[in-house]
Amino acid sequence: MVETFWISRRLEISCQVNGILFWLKRLPVLGKKLPSDLYDRVGLKKLVLALAILKELLSFFFSKLIYFGICIIPALLFFRQRNGVDPGAAFLHIFVCLTLAGAVAKNEIVESDDNSRYAVFLLGMDAKRYALANYLYFLIKTLIGFVVAVFVAFEMAVLLPEGVKLSRLWALLLPLLVLSCKLVYAGFYLVFFQKTDKLPEGAVTAFAAVLLFVAAYLPLLWGWTLPLRWVKLLAAAELFLAVPAAVYLVRAGSYRRIYQRKSDLRISAGAAMEKAIKDKFQEKLELEASSDKQGCAYLNDLFMQRHRKLLRRPAQRMTLILTGILSALMIAMQVFPDLSEKLRANFMGVLPYLPMVMYFINRGETTTKILFFNCDSSMMVYSFYRSPQLIRSLFWERLRSLIRINLLPSTVLALGLPLLLLLAGGSDSPLDYLILPTSVLFLSVFFSTHYLVLYYLLQPYTQELVSKSPAYSTATLVTYWVCFFGANKMGKLISPTLLAAICIAVSLLYVLVALPLVSRLAPKTFRLRH
Secondary structure, three states: OHHHHHHHHHHHHHHHHHHHHHHHHOOOOHHHHOOOOHHHOHHHHHHHHHHHHHHHHHHHHHHHHHHHHHHHHHHHHHHOOOOOOOHHHHHHHHHHHHHHHHHHHOOOOOOOOHHHHHHHHHOOOOHHHHHHHHHHHHHHHHHHHHHHHHHHHHHOOOOOOOOOOOOHHHHHHHHHHHHHHHHHHHHHHHHHHHHHOOOOOOHHHHHHHHHHHHHHHHHHHHOOOOOHHHHHHHHHHHHHHHHHHHHHHHHOOOHHHHHHHHHHHHHHHHHHHHHHHHHHHHHOOOOOOOOOOOHHHHHHHHHHHHOHHHHOHHHHHHHHHHHHHHHHHHHHHHHOHHHHHHHHHHHHHHHHHHHHHHHHHOOHHHHHHHHHHHHHHHHOOOHHHHOHHHHHHHHHHHHHHHHHHHHHHHHHHHHHHHHHHHHOOOOOOOOHHHHHHHHHHHHHHHHHHHHHHHHHHHOOEOOOOOEOOHHHHHHHHHHHHHHHHHHHHHHHHOOHHHHHHHHHHHHHHHHHHHHHHHHHHHHHHOOOOO
8 A cells, every 4th residue: 555655646746747847838938938848857847846745745734724714713703702602612613513514525535636547547556545545645634734733723822812722632632533524424425335326425415514614603693602512422423433434444345436436427527517608608699690890890790799698798787786786875875874974984995995896897707708619719720810910900899899898887886986975975085086987997998908818818718618828827816816905905005096096007008018919929829729
């Protein structure tokens, strides 16, 4: 089993190293400068290997600390002063329920991924030895991670808020409780498969996991936690059942069939998702369309008419939602005068959140998927479709159409915010009535341009609508972080007026710079991915 484990680890790390090298090779600027024999460079591969091993070692210690910091600590801070809940009892309640939910939601005894497919089916490794070796490694990682997290939380008193105290016996039992729950459910998983020849996955398992997750937090609203004797009984039962479960895992012999079944389900699920996407994009297609335009304008006009249900309906629904929200706020201000005063005092504080609001209501990324799937994926095989003149003309037509689509909800927001400010009592600065709508409209144009530019310069999609461009993924992630964290951070450092001016200037500058880049680079980058 030791040899099997080392082979599987080397295989997984090799896949990670090659994946990182592949990612580097696909970067727009850096990728072209990297040598073609990148995978043969031993020195570079050793460096990436060291980074992959470092990442694996860090996951031993920091993953559970992050788990504590996200799933447990904020809840304790929220509930510690509500209904007289004892912080220690609340911690045990949340920890036990989340442990059970995690054991049910994700069974690591048989992982169906590319690594297992390579090892079991391509390299012909013994499925049982492969599963047990990797599961034992997973349990060791989990044990070390929780021991470190519990030590930091209770012995060093770093993570947990004041008042959360548990005995050292519980601090020792908590990591063992996690392992016991994992082992017991893994044993149940194999027993169920042996008896029924079915995998215990699906709606029932998902419902049970969601129910346990909700049970971790919802009862605390009413001040109720699991009694300590229930926790003790549950811990004793799990520890007792973990031993026969571990023995059964060693003796069971159906691992290869489980790997095969899960691999088949994975393939069928991918095919079903692809079919669902195709059906979704095609079911709302309207064949009746006519246009008196010519050239690229004619092609774009027909496309927008035939796909108006896909392209315009969501924007129209968002327009109605925003209209309803703004109308409700206006009515509420008339009913509750105190609300008007509060809104007036803090109204310009909405500006740091405008980029995030426009990020979510924008239809740019969805529109590019529709363009690719229903038009470009078929047309890119023809060289004339990637000619500079045609790309430039079609890009401009599409940009104008996308701006018009996004202006539907943006216009409502641009008109509604100044009106809301006026009804709240008005602003001392007349400039605010100009800044608010201008910021909204410029941000709408920015996001419309941004996603279409990314699509033409990075074209991330394969025929199955899977994104295969690391540069595109990085660009969209950076966009999200800038909108969410960058704008909020700047909103605390500078005045709302200056922030609005920066948003307008950045939007205008981006459009002026990005459009020539598309004309220059898109003929080389706008192509099919495989």
